[in-house]
Amino acid sequence: MFVPDVARLASIFSQATAPAFFLGAVAAFVSLMSGRLNVVVARIQKLNRLGEDHPKHEDLKADLARLRRRARLLSNAISAALVAGVCSTLLLAELFVTEFLGFHHAYGGALLFTFATLALGWGLVLFFQETRVGLAEADEYE
Numbered sequence: 001m002f003v004p005d006v007a008r009l010a011s012i013f014s015q016a017t018a019p020a021f022f023l024g025a026v027a028a029f030v031s032l033m034s035g036r037l038n039v040v041v042a043r044i045q046k047l048n049r050l051g052e053d054h055p056k057h058e059d060l061k062a063d064l065a066r067l068r069r070r071a072r073l074l075s076n077a078i079s080a081a082l083v084a085g086v087c088s089t090l091l092l093a094e095l096f097v098t099e100f101l102g103f104h105h106a107y108g109g110a111l112l113f114t115f116a117t118l119a120l121g122w123g124l125v126l127f128f129q130e131t132r133v134g135l136a137e138a139d140e141y142e
Contacts, residue, residue: 008099012095012096012099015095016092016095016096019088019091019092019095019113020088020092022084022088022113022116022120023085023088023089023092025120026081026082026084026085026088026116026120027085029081029120029123029124029127030078030081030082030085033074033077033078033081033123033127034078036074036130037071037074037075037078040067040070040071040074041071043067044064044067044068044071047060047061047063047064047067048064066133069133070130070133070134073126073127073129073130073133074126074127074130076126077122077123077124077126077127077130078123079123080119080120080122080123080126081119081120081123083115083116083119084116084117084119084120084123085116087112087113087115087116087119088112088113088116090112091109091112091113091116094108094109094112095109
């Protein structure tokens with residue numbers, strides 16, 4: 001029988017709480033980094049439109065390398081966090097499918113959760129690096 005009883009369904013949902021919470025945290029993290037990436041890209045676009053007659057033209061144009069590094073770090077951090085999100089989603093799917101089919105999911109689930117945690121950790125390291133590069137004096141000018 002594919003449909004478990006009410007007690008078993010309650011157990012499945014309680015087991016799904018941690019991966020679902022993790023997935024929500026990943027989504028919030030990706031949203032935060034996407035917002036920062038949008039600001040960095042907008043700044044790059046603004047500097048690329050800067051006219052030769054701007055008094056700080058050379059200084060501001062020299063800042064493009066730093067901004068591109070920030071964009072690359074944020075993009076890589078988003079990718080790592082998205083890998084963590086995909087692993088969390090697969091973990092949730094595996095949890096429900098294996099329970100409905102009566103299989104044991106402990107080994108695959110542990111592997112997926114470990115990989116998701118490592119991927120999110122890598123995204124956090126990259127985000128930390130981006131925040132270190134973050135604010136510079138050149139950001140104060142239009």
